[in-house]
Amino acid sequence: MMYDSFIQRSNSYRNKLLLALLCLVLSVLIALLLGRYPRAGLANPARILTDPLLARIVLDVRLPRILLAITGGAALAASGFVFQMLFANPLVEPGFLGVSQGAAFGAALAIVLSGFSALAVQLSATVFGLLALVLSYRLARLFRFGGWILRLVLSGIAVGAVFSSALAIIKLIADPTTSLQDITFWMMGGLWNGTWKAAWSVMPVMWIALTVLLIIRWRINILSLDERTAHSIGIAVSREKSLVLFIATVATTAIISVAGLVGWVGLIIPHLGRRVFGSDARFALPGSMVMGAIFLLACDTLGRTLLSSEIPLGVITSLLGACVFVIILTRKQTEVKL
Amino acid sequence: MRCAYRLEEVSYRYPGRSKSAVDGLDLCIPEGMTTVLLGPNGAGKSTLMDLLLRWRQPEAGNISLFDRELGSYRRKDLGRTVSLVPQEEGSRFSFSVMEYVLFGRSPYLHELASPSREDVDIARESIRLVGIGEIADRTVTTLSGGEHQLLLLARALAQQPRVLLLDEPTSSLDPGNTARVIDILKSLSKRGITLFFTTHDPNVAAECAHNVAMMSQGKILYSGPVGTALTSELLSRLYDTPMETFLHGDKVVVLRSY
Numbered sequence: 177m178m179y180d181s182f183i184q185r186s187n188s189y190r191n192k193l194l195l196a197l198l199c200l201v202l203s204v205l206i207a208l209l210l211g212r213y214p215r216a217g218l219a220n221p222a223r224i225l226t227d228p229l230l231a232r233i234v235l236d237v238r239l240p241r242i243l244l245a246i247t248g249g250a251a252l253a254a255s256g257f258v259f260q261m262l263f264a265n266p267l268v269e270p271g272f273l274g275v276s277q278g279a280a281f282g283a284a285l286a287i288v289l290s291g292f293s294a295l296a297v298q299l300s301a302t303v304f305g306l307l308a309l310v311l312s313y314r315l316a317r318l319f320r321f322g323g324w325i326l327r328l329v330l331s332g333i334a335v336g337a338v339f340s341s342a343l344a345i346i347k348l349i350a351d352p353t354t355s356l357q358d359i360t361f362w363m364m365g366g367l368w369n370g371t372w373k374a375a376w377s378v379m380p381v382m383w384i385a386l387t388v389l390l391i392i393r394w395r396i397n398i399l400s401l402d403e404r405t406a407h408s409i410g411i412a413v414s415r416e417k418s419l420v421l422f423i424a425t426v427a428t429t430a431i432i433s434v435a436g437l438v439g440w441v442g443l444i445i446p447h448l449g450r451r452v453f454g455s456d457a458r459f460a461l462p463g464s465m466v467m468g469a470i471f472l473l474a475c476d477t478l479g480r481t482l483l484s485s486e487i488p489l490g491v492i493t494s495l496l497g498a499c500v501f502v503i504i505l506t507r508k509q510t511e512v513k514l
Numbered sequence: 515m516r517c518a519y520r521l522e523e524v525s526y527r528y529p530g531r532s533k534s535a536v537d538g539l540d541l542c543i544p545e546g547m548t549t550v551l552l553g554p555n556g557a558g559k560s561t562l563m564d565l566l567l568r569w570r571q572p573e574a575g576n577i578s579l580f581d582r583e584l585g586s587y588r589r590k591d592l593g594r595t596v597s598l599v600p601q602e603e604g605s606r607f608s609f610s611v612m613e614y615v616l617f618g619r620s621p622y623l624h625e626l627a628s629p630s631r632e633d634v635d636i637a638r639e640s641i642r643l644v645g646i647g648e649i650a651d652r653t654v655t656t657l658s659g660g661e662h663q664l665l666l667l668a669r670a671l672a673q674q675p676r677v678l679l680l681d682e683p684t685s686s687l688d689p690g691n692t693a694r695v696i697d698i699l700k701s702l703s704k705r706g707i708t709l710f711f712t713t714h715d716p717n718v719a720a721e722c723a724h725n726v727a728m729m730s731q732g733k734i735l736y737s738g739p740v741g742t743a744l745t746s747e748l749l750s751r752l753y754d755t756p757m758e759t760f761l762h763g764d765k766v767v768v769l770r771s772y
Contacts, residue, residue: 181650181651182610182612182634182650182651185610185651261607264606265606266606266607391626392625392626393628394627394628394629395620395625397609397613397617398617398620400605400606400607401603401605401617402600402603404564404567404569404598404600405598405600405603407567407568407569408567408569408593408596408597408598408600408679409593409597409617409618409620409621409669409673410589410590410592410593410594410620410621410673411589411593411620412589450607450608454608454609454610454613455607455608455609455610455613455653456609456610456613458628
């Protein structure tokens with residue numbers, strides 16, 4: 177009976193996952209047709225065949241941007257999920273540990289030094305994102321105040337602040353006619369430069385990272401246990417944790433290097449994912465990825481269609497994310513010991 | 515008598531401390547028996563446990579496991595041979611009991627694999643062995659202290675170990691749950707599993723141990739069969755306070771003298 181209920185639950189999660197995937201496909205179709213041409217609203221799909229301009233808009237403007245949104249959403253959600261599991265802390269996401277700020281600083285530095293070369297921006301964002309992660313972790317170990325979760329969040333705030341200040345200095349010295357505009361534009365977070373070229377420069381990295389995370393997802397569970405226990409179950413704790421964090425950070429910085437700072441997705445989506453798909457990463461990780469993809473696509477589509485001028489993606493995700501966060505934390509079932 | 519673990523002249527000192535936590539320690543943990551480690555706070559019991567798990571490496575001396583050097587075991591082989599029941603382990607995520615016990619199958623799985631149906635069967639058997647079948651669907655964050663201890667025991671059993679190490683398995687339990695855990699430990703011992711655990715209660719040792727090792731200031735004060743170890747004299751020396759032992763039927767009862 178015990179076995180049956182375990183199987184039953186797995187089957188129910190699997191069905192929910194299929195349903196979520198179906199929702200994703202529907203969202204993509206709607207997003208493809210939604211826009212300001214030929215007039216504001218949903219275009220008639222049959223017109224794509226007869227109207228070459230609409231076909232070009234759908235295939236060359238909207239499609240790459242949509243693919244970036246869903247891949248990026250999945251990457252942000254997966255990274256947040258991994259961070260929460262590995263730090264045994266449901267309150268972290270890459271942004272909380274300074275990774276996003278580090279990546280932002282790295283990207284700005286590359287913009288100033290290289291003049292917006294996609295590769296340089298991405299590399300620099302990754303290196304400084306990883307650096308911030310290591311710094312936050314080390315600093316949290318040195319802190320003599322509060323429990324592990326609180327220390328990690330506090331050290332993340334400190335490291336994030338340092339990189340934000342460094343970023344401000346770069347903006348001060350950046351050439352106001354070229355680099356500064358690029359940096360400011362990029363900082364607001366958005367997929368408006370989501371061309372095919374931009375998409376191809378970062379999507380393969382994210383696909384590889386997400387595939388690896390999906391393959392090893394059951395083991396990510398065990399990395400959430402106390403380190404001594406995980407060691408006693410035959411896990412090479414430090415090595416596997418470092419590897420998984422590296423992959424998650426690379427996935428995050430890849431989307432950051434194109435879309436700028438897109439916050440909160442990595443914090444709230446894994447929460448919702450675990451609520452729908454249970455805590456076992458076998459279902460919760462792919463579930464969170466699909467939910468993250470839908471969420472970011474919805475935010476981006478809202479941002480580009482709601483007003484006549486575009487609302488930055490980061491603004492929408494932060495606004496929605498913060499509201500959901502408040503709701504999650506005030507719900508009875510959520511208990512986090514600080 | 516064969517030793518599951520054999521320790522020779524083993525020492526360990528924490529970085530920055532002048533005194534060794536484990537100091538030239540010799541010990542044999544006999545195979546197939548239950549050995550209880552007694553000792554006052556700060557005697558070095560937890561450090562010794564860490565050394566047995568290879569979580570810490572000794573500074574000096576040798577540790578062998580089934581006549582093989584502990585350091586020569588592949589990580590997975592060690593996970594299949596020795597498993598740990600920690601004293602407590604807070605999980606922040608709401609895994610189900612079944613999912614949690616399945617984690618114990620990890621040393622048998624390839625790094626990229628998930629548990630198979632066979633692993634689920636073994637986890638189910640472990641859950642049945644410790645008698646928590648009725649809570650297999652509950653989430654681990656909702657369990658009581660006693661249920662949680664049994665959960666950790668079930669996960670350790672899912673590793674199908676030859677040696678089971680337990681950190682104070684009864685210290686946070688009420689008398690009813692203590693009795694339940696002791697009964698389970700006795701039944702595991704009958705199945706041939708070598709048990710080694712720490713406790714602060716000599717009566718737990720009296721109830722289920724074959725052997726007692728007494729540890730003080732990083733050294734083994736005495737190690738031998740339970741009948742010869744649980745004496746007023748040895749226990750008083752160990753805890754530095756007057757202790758008395760009584761015979762109740764054929765059972766030894768230990769009390770602190772007033």
